[in-house]
Each structure stands twice: as C-alpha cells, then as structure tokens.
Amino acid sequence: MRHFFPLLVILLLAPLAQAQSFDEALQDCPGLLLATGSNTQQIHLQMTDDPTEMTVIWATDGLSENEIVEYQPSSNVGEVDAENYCYGNHNMAFHMATMTGLPLGQEIEYRVGNINSDMSEWYNFTTIDPSATHFEWISIADHGDSSEGMDVSEAIIADTDAQMVTVSGDISYADGEQTAWDNWFNFQQESMTVIPWLTAVGNHENEPGYEFAPYEHRFDSDQQIESETFWYSRNVPGVHMVFMSTEHDYAPGSTQYSWLEQDLSSVNRDVTPFVIVYGHKPMYSSNSYHGSEVELRDSLEEMYVAQGVDLVIAGHDHFYERTWPVSAEAVMDTGNDDRFSRGEGPIHLVIGIAGRSAYEELDEPQPEWSAYRENNSYGWTRLVYDGDVRELTLTHHRIDGTIGDQFTIQESTSIVESDDSSALGHIGMDSVFAIVALLGAALRKR
Ligand SMILES: [Fe+2]
Ligand SMILES: [Fe+2]
Structure with a gap:
C-alpha cells in the first residue's frame, strides 16, 4: 500500500x-x-x-x-x-x-x-539522461499484427536493455478499422508502458475516412491532443534523432524543408556526434515493388549530405537494405570491414521487415550503392551508442534468432584508413582473442 x-x-x-x-x-x-x-x-x-x-x-x-x-x-x-x-x-x-x-x-x-x-x-x-555515455534502442518499420509482427513485438518486450523503440512508419495497418489500432496498442502495451516509442508517419497512417486523425490523436509529438506536427526531433545520448514525414510536402520552400534545414544545422556535434533521420519512404531502395523515392532524394539528399546526416532509416519496401555512404548515387566510402568513419555521406537503410509480407523481387543487378540487401526474412534493427569511444553500431536481427547485417560508424577517422599499417588494427582485439582461443582448442584436441 x-x-x-x-x-x-x-x-x-x-x-x-x-x-x-x-x-x-x-x-x-x-x-x-x-x-x-x-x-x-x-x-x-x-x-x-x-x-x-x-x-x-x-x-x-x-x-x-x-x-x-x-x-x-x-x-x-x-x-x-x-x-x-x-x-x-x-x-x-x-x-x-x-x-x-x-x-x-x-x-x-x-x-x-x-x-x-x-x-x-x-x-x-x-528517464533518459542525455548526458549518459551509453544508449541502446530498437528501430523497426512496417509492423502490423501478423504472426511475424507479433514475433517482433515479443522480441521487443523481451529486450530489457532497449531504452526506446522507433517506428519508421506503416505502424498498425489499421487502414480505417479503428479497433485494429486498439488491438495494436494493447499488444505493445507491455513495452510501451516501460519505454517510449517514437514514430515517423507512413502512407498507411493516412487512412480511408480518417486521413491522419488516428495517428495524430494516438501518438504525441508536441503535447497537443491533436498533434499538429509530423516532423520533430529528440536528443538521446550521442544521437540527434529527426522524425520527418515523407507523406507531407518536403520540397524546397515547404514548411517541412525549412524546419529540417533549421533543425539539422543547429545540432551540437560535441553533444550528439551522430544524426539519424527517420522517415517512411526511402531515398534508396533496390526493391522492385516501390524502389527509390526519387522525388524525395531530389528534394532532400543534398541537405542531408551537407548537414552530415549519418543514417537515414526508412521502410515502405518490405525488405532489408543498407547502402554505402552515398551522395547522388555515388559511393563515397566503402569503409573497412563494415566500419565507417562518419562524415563521408549518409548510409540509407530500408528496414520494412517488422511483419508485413515481404516484397520478394529485387532489382538486378544490385546497384553499386547497395552494400547489403536481404528479402524474405523478418526482424528488427538494434542500435547501440557507446559514448566512451563515440561509436554507433547497428545490428539487423532476424526473427529466427540469427543476425543478417552489422556495421559501425565511428566519430574518429583514426582506424579506417586503408593503408597496410592498419590492416591488423581493424581486426580488433576480440578477433585476436578468438583466434588465440581457436588455436588453443586445436592444440588441446591433438
Ligand atoms: Fe508498408
Ligand atoms: Fe508504406
């Protein structure tokens, strides 16, 4: 009592x-x-x-x-x-x-x-302390309530280290059926009562007969009963997160464009070395179902490059894809062993794998800007900011418990140079220990 x-x-x-x-x-x-x-x-x-x-x-x-x-x-x-x-x-x-x-x-x-x-x-x-030196969270997109979507929800609930969830749009797929939202929220309640879920709006939030009203009343970006803004930003340890709308005007001259420019240019990189933009439709996608949203890229890519955006996390195409750091389809950097120094160009992700049926057909050949892609699997991504070394690592988890993709962006430029002297440097001490352990085991077997 x-x-x-x-x-x-x-x-x-x-x-x-x-x-x-x-x-x-x-x-x-x-x-x-x-x-x-x-x-x-x-x-x-x-x-x-x-x-x-x-x-x-x-x-x-x-x-x-x-x-x-x-x-x-x-x-x-x-x-x-x-x-x-x-x-x-x-x-x-x-x-x-x-x-x-x-x-x-x-x-x-x-x-x-x-x-x-x-x-x-x-x-x-x-509560999230922005000055903390460690932060981890889960990012998903294109969720809904399929059995695969429920598997993802259960994985989120089980992940007691995650401090937040982000959804890059296409959230419940209620599509005008409001009890679907009720069920979706009740299913996520075990997680959503413990950590905040932050959302970017997708095309499925524009519902028949309701337009964006359900999204505006059920999520809050501005502490208004009817959220009037579809774009906002938040600071978490090490990361400035921007949530934008690909479903509203973003062209140069629009309110959203001006807001994005103002928000991105005011980031204090000493406080938040990394910037992630969450939005629904992808600037880069080699999935044949929707593909790259070229109008979006034409409007905003230059700004993202100029402002040093590190990651753009989208959905809409139901598969997983990661680009190299890119600008105007040109590969700016291929990193070193899935490790990148920030500032070469944004890495774009499509993570529409949280439950909706997979879009199976991919553009062939794989475009040069596409670093890794995978279809017909479901899952989520998990991000970890390590403030001691100022690094951000993203891991792509499949619902079968395996890992599909992983990469790290570091603030420092020190160990990504691809000269010979760094060849051992990027292997990392974990790998050295693993090799020593394997050698030891082999010798013991003899
Ligand atoms: Fe979708
Ligand atoms: Fe979509």
Whole structure:
C-alpha cells in the first residue's frame, strides 16, 4: 500500500495550447457521455523534447473528469489531471497527461486511470539522461499484427536493455478499422508502458475516412491532443534523432524543408556526434515493388549530405537494405570491414521487415550503392551508442534468432584508413582473442 505524502499536486495548466475543458470534450464526443466503466487500456509513454518530462496516453470506454496519472519520482508523488478527447466516430475516449520535474536517469513509478474506480497497475520507466555515455534502442518499420509482427513485438518486450523503440512508419495497418489500432496498442502495451516509442508517419497512417486523425490523436509529438506536427526531433545520448514525414510536402520552400534545414544545422556535434533521420519512404531502395523515392532524394539528399546526416532509416519496401555512404548515387566510402568513419555521406537503410509480407523481387543487378540487401526474412534493427569511444553500431536481427547485417560508424577517422599499417588494427582485439582461443582448442584436441 502506498502513501501519497507529501502530496505534490501538479495541475495541468495552460501551456498545452489545445488543452480543452471537460465540457468541451463532452461536446466533441457526445456518444461517450453515457459509457460506464473505464476499462483502462492502451497505455503508452510518449517522449517530449524535455528529458525531465514524460507524457502518457491511454484509452478508456468513456469520458471522465477523474482520469489522472499518479507518479513517484524519488520522494515526491505527482498527480496530473488528464485531458479527455476522442476522434472521428471511434467509440473510445483517450487521455493524455505529462509527468514533469522528473530526475534524469532514474526510475519512475506511475499508474493511470480513474482515481475513483479503475487505476492501472503500477509501471516503471527510467528517464533518459542525455548526458549518459551509453544508449541502446530498437528501430523497426512496417509492423502490423501478423504472426511475424507479433514475433517482433515479443522480441521487443523481451529486450530489457532497449531504452526506446522507433517506428519508421506503416505502424498498425489499421487502414480505417479503428479497433485494429486498439488491438495494436494493447499488444505493445507491455513495452510501451516501460519505454517510449517514437514514430515517423507512413502512407498507411493516412487512412480511408480518417486521413491522419488516428495517428495524430494516438501518438504525441508536441503535447497537443491533436498533434499538429509530423516532423520533430529528440536528443538521446550521442544521437540527434529527426522524425520527418515523407507523406507531407518536403520540397524546397515547404514548411517541412525549412524546419529540417533549421533543425539539422543547429545540432551540437560535441553533444550528439551522430544524426539519424527517420522517415517512411526511402531515398534508396533496390526493391522492385516501390524502389527509390526519387522525388524525395531530389528534394532532400543534398541537405542531408551537407548537414552530415549519418543514417537515414526508412521502410515502405518490405525488405532489408543498407547502402554505402552515398551522395547522388555515388559511393563515397566503402569503409573497412563494415566500419565507417562518419562524415563521408549518409548510409540509407530500408528496414520494412517488422511483419508485413515481404516484397520478394529485387532489382538486378544490385546497384553499386547497395552494400547489403536481404528479402524474405523478418526482424528488427538494434542500435547501440557507446559514448566512451563515440561509436554507433547497428545490428539487423532476424526473427529466427540469427543476425543478417552489422556495421559501425565511428566519430574518429583514426582506424579506417586503408593503408597496410592498419590492416591488423581493424581486426580488433576480440578477433585476436578468438583466434588465440581457436588455436588453443586445436592444440588441446591433438
Ligand atoms: Fe508498408
Ligand atoms: Fe508504406
């Protein structure tokens, strides 16, 4: 039994421009007025651009003035009244509240629901400390709820070291069927209550009869009930992450283009040596189903190269592909043993392998810019930032437990030079130990 004293009551006040009163919510969602019971579900964390905050969104059967989040950072207990809202004619009420004043890098306990009748169990998450020297997370795209998609979800839930999940669009494939979103969120709840999922919008988020409204109300990029921005950025240890929309205007002169230019040019590389852009459609893809989004490349590639973007992580084509560092289809660098120094050109990934049926036909021959590609397998990618050596490693996992691809980008240029003196250097001490161990084993066998 927990005792809530000293009680720090933090009221959700004006800064949320779209904050609305309960009466306004009733006007917007009259069908939910008489709903009984709250049936709290679909609880998910949403990361704001302030690391001392965390937003939480959940759904219930009906509107209530008593929906709150209670949380316990260190010695204080906070309580925030939630906003009530709905969208379209979907018969669920949604609630959003932001926990504030959280200590960095520490575990926070929280629960949500109707304070009088139906509070959830307690969940824990750890706030992200941007100055930490280690960060690991999972990136997926094109997910849905197929059996392969569920395998990926279960792998994410089992991965207790991951501190975040990103989705490069095509998230639930609800395609106008709103209960599909409800089911998708409930299936991810075990992960989404513990770590935040950050999303870029895909073409399947533009739904028949709803357009982007479900995405805008169920995910939060700007702490508004109806997220108005489809592009935003977040800093995590070592990495500046940009989430852009390939589904909205990105051409030079557009609002998104100006925002991207301003955001990318203001990154402090001392703080975040690496920059990753997440978006749905790929600038580079040698899958015959969709292929490279040439208009996107024509509009934005030059900016990404000029601003030193390191990775562009897309989906849309349901296969896995990694390019070399490229610019205008020219290979800028082939690295050394899957190890690259940053700054030669962005590496583009297509990772549309999280569950939707594979697109099997590939362009032949494999384009020169394509470093590795694989179809007919499902899985996810996992990224690790190691701040001690300022390196970023990406590993492509298949749902059968094997690894398909792996590479490292380092900030330093020191060991990628391909002269003879470095030939042993890139093998690495792990490999030397492995060779010594194998030799030892062979000798013992004799
Ligand atoms: Fe897709
Ligand atoms: Fe797509």
